[in-house]
Amino acid sequence: METTRKEQDISPSIQQMINKVKGHLPDHPKLVEMFRNCFTNTLTTTIQRKEDGTTFVITGDIPAMWLRDSAAQVRPYLILASEDQELSDMIAGLVKRQLRYILLDPYANAFNEKESGKGHQSDLTEMNDWIWERKYEIDSLAYPIQLSYLLWRNTGRIDQFNEMFREAVSRIMALWQVEQHHDTRSPYTFQRLDAPETDTLTREGRGTETVYTGMTWSGFRPSDDRCEYGYLIPSNMFAVVALRYVQEIALKVLQDNEMAETARELAEQIDEGIRKYGIVEHPEYGMIYAYETDGQGNYNLMDDANVPSLLSLPYLGYVTEDDEIYQNTRRFILSKANPYFYEGSAASGIGSPHTPEGYIWHIALSMQGLTSGDMQEKMNMLELIQQTDAGTGLTHEGFSANDPHEYTRPWFSWSNMLYSELVMDYCGFRIKK
Numbered sequence: 001m002e003t004t005r006k007e008q009d010i011s012p013s014i015q016q017m018i019n020k021v022k023g024h025l026p027d028h029p030k031l032v033e034m035f036r037n038c039f040t041n042t043l044t045t046t047i048q049r050k051e052d053g054t055t056f057v058i059t060g061d062i063p064a065m066w067l068r069d070s071a072a073q074v075r076p077y078l079i080l081a082s083e084d085q086e087l088s089d090m091i092a093g094l095v096k097r098q099l100r101y102i103l104l105d106p107y108a109n110a111f112n113e114k115e116s117g118k119g120h121q122s123d124l125t126e127m128n129d130w131i132w133e134r135k136y137e138i139d140s141l142a143y144p145i146q147l148s149y150l151l152w153r154n155t156g157r158i159d160q161f162n163e164m165f166r167e168a169v170s171r172i173m174a175l176w177q178v179e180q181h182h183d184t185r186s187p188y189t190f191q192r193l194d195a196p197e198t199d200t201l202t203r204e205g206r207g208t209e210t211v212y213t214g215m216t217w218s219g220f221r222p223s224d225d226r227c228e229y230g231y232l233i234p235s236n237m238f239a240v241v242a243l244r245y246v247q248e249i250a251l252k253v254l255q256d257n258e259m260a261e262t263a264r265e266l267a268e269q270i271d272e273g274i275r276k277y278g279i280v281e282h283p284e285y286g287m288i289y290a291y292e293t294d295g296q297g298n299y300n301l302m303d304d305a306n307v308p309s310l311l312s313l314p315y316l317g318y319v320t321e322d323d324e325i326y327q328n329t330r331r332f333i334l335s336k337a338n339p340y341f342y343e344g345s346a347a348s349g350i351g352s353p354h355t356p357e358g359y360i361w362h363i364a365l366s367m368q369g370l371t372s373g374d375m376q377e378k379m380n381m382l383e384l385i386q387q388t389d390a391g392t393g394l395t396h397e398g399f400s401a402n403d404p405h406e407y408t409r410p411w412f413s414w415s416n417m418l419y420s421e422l423v424m425d426y427c428g429f430r431i432k433k
Contacts, residue, residue: 010040013084017429024427030386035423037393038416042073046413047090048113054100055093056113060411064119064132066110067098068222069414071143072307076421078154078431088155095151095160098144099168104128106168106175107136107188109224124191124205135220136188138235139308141172142242149245152253153432161253169246173262176239180269182210182217182230190219198225198353213295214273222306223354229292229300233278234308236270237318243267279325284337288329289313302340303333305352305361305398307418314371317433321373334368344401347388351398355408359398362388366395366418370425378426385419395419 018039022032048056057070074091081088101111107125110132112118119132127134148160178185189205201207207219210230216239217230243263250260277295282288289310292300303310310329314321321327333350335341340351342358350364351357362385369381385395388404395416397409409415424430 010043011084011086013080013087014040014043017080017424020429021423021427025423028382031382031423034386034389034393034395035420038395039076039420041394042413042417043077045411046073049090049093050097053089053093054097055090056097057094058413059110060413061409064110064112065097065101067101067140068109068137068143070094070098071147073413073417075147075150075431076417076424078150079424079429081151082155088151088157091147091151092157092160095144095148096164098147099164101130102141102144102168102171103164104130105134106141106171108132108134109137109140109220110135120192122193124193125189133224135190135224136218137220137222137224138176138216138218138232138239139222141175142235142238142308145169145172145242145245146238149242149249150431150433152249158253161249166254166256166259169259173243173246173266176216176266176270179217180214181212182207186217188219201226208294209296211295213277213293214269215277215295216270221304222308223304223352225304225352225354227292229294229298231273231277231293231295233274233290233292234310234313234316236274236278237313238308238316240267240271240274241317243270282328282332282337285332285335286328287325288332289325301332302338303350304340304354305350305364305367306354307363307367309350309364309367311350311364311371312367315367321371330371342401346404347384347399347401349384349401351401355398356400358401359406359408360388360401361398362395362415363397363418366415366422369422370418375426378422382422382426385422 018036021035025032046058057065057073059066059069077087108131112132115129117129121127125134151157190201191205192200207230215231215236218232218235220226243266246263247260250256277293278290280290290299291302313319313326319326342351342360347360349360351359365381365385369378388399390405396407397412399407
């Protein structure tokens with residue numbers, strides 16, 4: 001029987017965590033209430049357990065499952081999964097469905113619950129009835145690897161590392177190898193007619209020209225907006241982290257030396273490309289990571305609220321918080337030098353070209369807290385988020401820096417869960433990485 005949990009059915013482990021947070025934050029009742037709302041909302045409104053043992057997770061107010069969002073939506077539950085078998089099974093079921101989708105089409109980013117033909121079927125690319133959207137994004141493939149690895153690290157569970165995992169990971173690595181040579185080897189094109197420029201690729205769907213760097217190409221950002229230049233640096237960094245996970249899984253669980261060696265070599269090639277082409281010298285901030293490049297000397301210096309982002313690099317595990325280039329980059333992207341850093345009468349923070357100018361994202365505020373070693377900065381971000389919830393008790397996508405009551409996406413599960421993770425992080429409850 002397919003099930004969706006109701007709030008009255010919330011497991012004891014969820015309620016215990018809410019009580020623990022309440023105990024750590026006795027002087028912050030609204031933070032606790034927002035945590036309760038956000039931490040339970042995802043479980044009760046977006047997660048569907050299926051008869052085949054898989055888990056389908058909608059992103060919120062869009063009835064499709066994004067590979068990226070779904071992994072991020074369940075991630076904070078990993079903290080409880082070692083003691084809550086149902087949560088562990090739910091996450092394992094999501095991994096199973098993610099891998100199945102990847103084998104259907106590793107270039108797609110979002111899928112339908114059934115073979116329904118819903119979504120962007122008129123896009124000029126190789127659509128099928130399972131696919132909601134086929135915008136190719138590196139992170140769509142890195143997130144399921146990350147989730148399967150973190151499930152292992154936090155619970156000891158290894159049944160997700162089965163033959164489907166081997167096949168899906170092999171497909172992912174093969175695709176990333178092809179996309180190291182996008183202009184000469186890739187079969188992928190994407191065009192959306194009668195749409196904003198950010199929703200379609202130039203050059204008849206191939207995107208702006210790139211040359212070989214060792215990095216792997218991406219058509220779109222985690223925002224689902226197109227890349228200005230095809231080598232998206234934070235997503236390549238996430239790919240390096242995911243490939244290192246694959247190497248560890250292959251050696252310690254699968255005893256597959258060939259897979260481990262392929263992952264190691266590819267990670268080294270991409271990482272070398274990042275070091276050679278992804279770092280630039282800024283006149284004010286010194287050596288910083290670029291957001292995008294094409295390998296031909298063109299750079300996009302910015303950051304976007306969506307994750308992977310440059311702000312999120314320690315969270316992803318690519319660098320440590322005290323990495324010098326990261327700290328330079330952090331100062332740059334949290335300043336007016338970043339074209340998507342906004343300051344207003346209500347808040348300041350990072351937004352995105354995906355939302356109106358002057359709109360800050362709660363995801364970026366949560367990430368600013370999660371990547372800070374300063375407890376006061378973490379609390380500042382928590383308080384800023386609670387002050388800009390527009391009285392809803394939940395987080396949103398973007399909100400006006402001058403008026404939080406002007407916001408996008410009233411039901412955005414990824415943002416709610418990243419906020420939940422920041423609350424738990426502040427209270428000392430952290431995911432094992």
